[in-house]
Amino acid sequence: MNPPSWNSGNAAKVREELLRRVAEPDTVDGPLVRSDPRRSVAMQWPAILVTAVVLVAVVALSLVAVRLSGDRELPATTGGSSPAVLQDSSPPEQTLPPGKVLGRFTSEDGPNQDHVLRPNGLALATQFICTGEGKYSVFTSGGTGESGDGGCSGGGVGAGGGGVNGTSHVKIRTDPDMTWTYTIVGFTPPKHITPRPIATPTTTGGEPVPYCTGDDLSARFDRISAAAASAIGYEPSGEITFTNTTKRTCALAGYPEVRFLDDGKPLGHNTMNQIDPRRSVVNGLRAVILAPGGSAYSQVNWYKPGDNKQEGPCVARAVTSVDVDLHYDLAASGQTGRFTVPIGRATACLNGAHGALGKYGQIMSTVFVAYSLNQER
Amino acid sequence: MADEQADWRAAQAHDADAFARIFDRHRDAVFRQALRVMRQPADAEEVASAAFFELWRKRSSVQLVGGSVRPWLLVTALNLARNSHRSRLRHEVFLRRLEREWRDDAGLDAFSRIDDAVDRESLIAALKRLSPQDAALVTMTALDGYRASEIAGLLGISPGTARVRLSRALARLRGLLTPMTEAHSGSQEVAR
Numbered sequence: 040m041n042p043p044s045w046n047s048g049n050a051a052k053v054r055e056e057l058l059r060r061v062a063e064p065d066t067v068d069g070p071l072v073r074s075d076p077r078r079s080v081a082m083q084w085p086a087i088l089v090t091a092v093v094l095v096a097v098v099a100l101s102l103v104a105v106r107l108s109g110d111r112e113l114p115a116t117t118g119g120s121s122p123a124v125l126q127d128s129s130p131p132e133q134t135l136p137p138g139k140v141l142g143r144f145t146s147e148d149g150p151n152q153d154h155v156l157r158p159n160g161l162a163l164a165t166q167f168i169c170t171g172e173g174k175y176s177v178f179t180s181g182g183t184g185e186s187g188d189g190g191c192s193g194g195g196v197g198a199g200g201g202g203v204n205g206t207s208h209v210k211i212r213t214d215p216d217m218t219w220t221y222t223i224v225g226f227t228p229p230k231h232i233t234p235r236p237i238a239t240p241t242t243t244g245g246e247p248v249p250y251c252t253g254d255d256l257s258a259r260f261d262r263i264s265a266a267a268a269s270a271i272g273y274e275p276s277g278e279i280t281f282t283n284t285t286k287r288t289c290a291l292a293g294y295p296e297v298r299f300l301d302d303g304k305p306l307g308h309n310t311m312n313q314i315d316p317r318r319s320v321v322n323g324l325r326a327v328i329l330a331p332g333g334s335a336y337s338q339v340n341w342y343k344p345g346d347n348k349q350e351g352p353c354v355a356r357a358v359t360s361v362d363v364d365l366h367y368d369l370a371a372s373g374q375t376g377r378f379t380v381p382i383g384r385a386t387a388c389l390n391g392a393h394g395a396l397g398k399y400g401q402i403m404s405t406v407f408v409a410y411s412l413n414q415e416r
Numbered sequence: 417m418a419d420e421q422a423d424w425r426a427a428q429a430h431d432a433d434a435f436a437r438i439f440d441r442h443r444d445a446v447f448r449q450a451l452r453v454m455r456q457p458a459d460a461e462e463v464a465s466a467a468f469f470e471l472w473r474k475r476s477s478v479q480l481v482g483g484s485v486r487p488w489l490l491v492t493a494l495n496l497a498r499n500s501h502r503s504r505l506r507h508e509v510f511l512r513r514l515e516r517e518w519r520d521d522a523g524l525d526a527f528s529r530i531d532d533a534v535d536r537e538s539l540i541a542a543l544k545r546l547s548p549q550d551a552a553l554v555t556m557t558a559l560d561g562y563r564a565s566e567i568a569g570l571l572g573i574s575p576g577t578a579r580v581r582l583s584r585a586l587a588r589l590r591g592l593l594t595p596m597t598e599a600h601s602g603s604q605e606v607a608r
Binding site for chain 2: 043044045047049050053054057058060061062063145147
């Protein structure tokens with residue numbers, strides 16, 4: 040007897056539906072976490088540290104928000120399925136690599152979702168990406184924070200903290216016609232890294248140098264030429280150069296916080312910095328000294344459509360300027376300044392080629408690097 | 417299988433034609449696998465459909481065996497059949513639109529013996545009593561010609577473990593099938 044074949048009318052329908060889904064352009068499905076071979080493992084630690092700081096801040100802010108609003112409880116499930124338990128299969132005591140995806144839900148799961156997650160002692164970070172029209176809310180309770188809510192109009196990204204330790208209950212409420220992905224990523228809290236105090240920058244002669252403020256500086260963006268890119272070995276997206284326009288010497292340390300702007304409003308939440316560990320706070324901060332007229336630059340990178348194609352999809356968006364904040368991790372230093380820097384016409388993957396966390400973010404910046412004429416402490 | 421690897425890479429990059437070739441290459445095998453564990457052909461269709469939707473949804477993490485996605489599909493179909501409620505729910509919206517056109521008995525007759533020498537009902541009953549991994553090992557080695565060591569990785573076990581478990585599972589399956597066959601033939605003799 041011939042083995043049965045599947046050639047019913049339903050098979051044809053399934054085939055048609057599959058091909059429709061395949062032919063859809065990249066949205067938010069696909070791999071969210073992949074290590075980037077261009078960067079060493081050692082370089083991830085500072086990013087994790089920053090991530091932890093950001094997460095703590097997000098959690099703290101959201102706790103305040105919860106307390107202020109008081110009535111953030113979401114409506115009861117309507118027709119939703121019973122909570123599914125997602126548990127990482129690793130033993131609880133195991134240290135998972137940063138960026139490990141603990142849970143992932145999509146619009147195919149339906150508009151109202153309740154889930155119980157066990158982060159195995161790891162902190163959680165979450166990302167919600169949507170396309171289409173509608174409203175969403177994502178609520179993480181039982182842990183220490185919430186994720187957020189908002190509207191999705193032709194594309195949107197949300198991010199936030201989630202539970203740490205124990206059991207977290209995640210409620211996802213979305214409009215039915217929206218396409219969305221909600222990802223929960225765990226990472227290892229970098230307990231053993233303690234930032235060292237920031238040393239006062241000095242000149243080679245030992246003179247103390249004040250940190251630069253926004254009034255001292257001008258900022259501009261330069262795209263990196265193909266030749267320069269090949270000399271570096273991979274293609275950065277460009278450099279933001281800061282020039283001391285005053286007659287006094289000032290210092291820049293750390294790295295700028297950079298995010299894409301759309302009509303003056305920040306796009307997305309996942310701006311992350313890529314720190315050279317030799318210069319970062321982890322090993323003691325090294326400042327760049329800017330004499331009058333002197334310059335330093337920070338290299339900025341983002342994923343463009345076509346980059347690392349095998350790594351997955353890209354939520355592409357046209358971008359024309361970035362918001363640059365020098366204050367970011369140096370609140371205590373007095374280093375301030377905020378600039379809006381045009382970057383020409385560019386296209387960026389707003390989800391990052393990698394997804395939700397840290398160096399997987401949308402745009403990355405390096406620590407300030409002195410041009411060779413300037414002195415470095 | 418070099419062709420399939422190229423097709424799979426193209427499909428991952430949203431090449432619908434390449435995905436169509438993959439679907440057409442494996443649809444019958446996946447459907448057959450589903451028929452081994454679902455009594456109703458309509459249910460088997462749902463399972464087979466869900467397996468392909470899962471193939472697309474999990475395209476970034478699908479593990480190829482010998483350059484082919486077929487073993488992944490076969491294992492997934494078994495798992496979907498096992499967890500039919502939870503896993504197929506994901507695709508419920510689409511699957512509800514399918515017609516249950518196989519409900520009539522005439523359609524079912526064609527599948528009364530899907531694999532040589534094994535009564536379909538007995539096999540379904542026996543496979544249900546094996547663990548999902550063992551069911552995958554048994555069906556894919558005995559009926560699809562894979563070696564246990566080839567599909568061990570898909571099942572998350574070592575090749576050595578897979579071989580040991582396969583032989584135990586086959587022994588168990590024999591034990592599960594034999595009494596039923598005997599009981600069946602015994603009743604036939606009474607009828608005669």
